[in-house]
Amino acid sequence: MNIFISGGCKNGKSYFAQSLAKMQAASGLPLYYIATMKPVDNEDQARILRHRQEREGWGFTTIEKGTGIGSLEADFSGSFLLDSVTALLSNEMFQKDGTIDQSAHLRIADELTELTRKCSNMVFVSDYIYSDAERYDTFTECYRKGLAWIDRSLARNCEAVIEVAYGRVQIIKGPDGFLDNIGGLEY
């Protein structure tokens, strides 16, 4: 099943998503982790190393794909985890020369929609950054609006939508009984 997960930061989304992806590979399908972070400094390198260590033993094959997600090559009958949509957008929207690509969200939304057609077992992770009381600069506001565009597109095209809020997993959209038979799922 294609599943879209969002929620606040650092609340267990990624771990829950890893569990779902592993569950979807339970019948012996190849299991892929699409890594989206583009390291810019040593701090990022260390973070990536830590994430890789955390995933060790889960059986993921890691594919680095921070930009151009539409050209992803893999066995599409497999189970995928894409973490995160948030990073895909910042990688493509904010250019090295300080300009912003204002159509990045449209392109990424289309590419991800295409992936939901090619693949039937993909878990997408995004971040819910829309409920704070802050005035942002134009760049940040453009990013929030763009990410919301992609999120809404994925929420429409995935069979299931889940909100994770500090350990509380809420099914916003999904077939009846979805998640009922996941006793072995750790989250």
Place this chain on the structure above:
Amino acid sequence: MHLIFGGAYQGKLDYAKERYGVTERDVWDCALLPGGHGEQTGSTLINHIDYSKKVIDHLEAFILACVKSGEEAKELLADSKALWKDSVIICADISSGIVPCDAELRAWREMTGRTLMYLGTEAQEVTRIFCGIPQKVK
């Protein structure tokens, strides 16, 4: 009254338009009011609302005006309750970020919370929109 809330850019107005079969012409946008950014008081703004329009959007902009003019939004709304009892009211949920450093934004965040609690009680129906998907709250 039907209260629709949710984060920024989640599709609240799109949902209202589709649900009630209305267009932009039937939407009163509080953020576009003259003084929607604090040049006028909350009471001036609320008196400008055209209640013949089905949808009252961006209520949070009206609430910000109330913060600036030192008025309590839910009291002004309570005074005009008869006028909006058949309306659809849309308000951004701004409750879940870091507490703002700016005192005005802090007051706005809290007044929005109080106002939504009041409207939630008064509403016949309450819907939250998450990534374009409606969730029935009441």
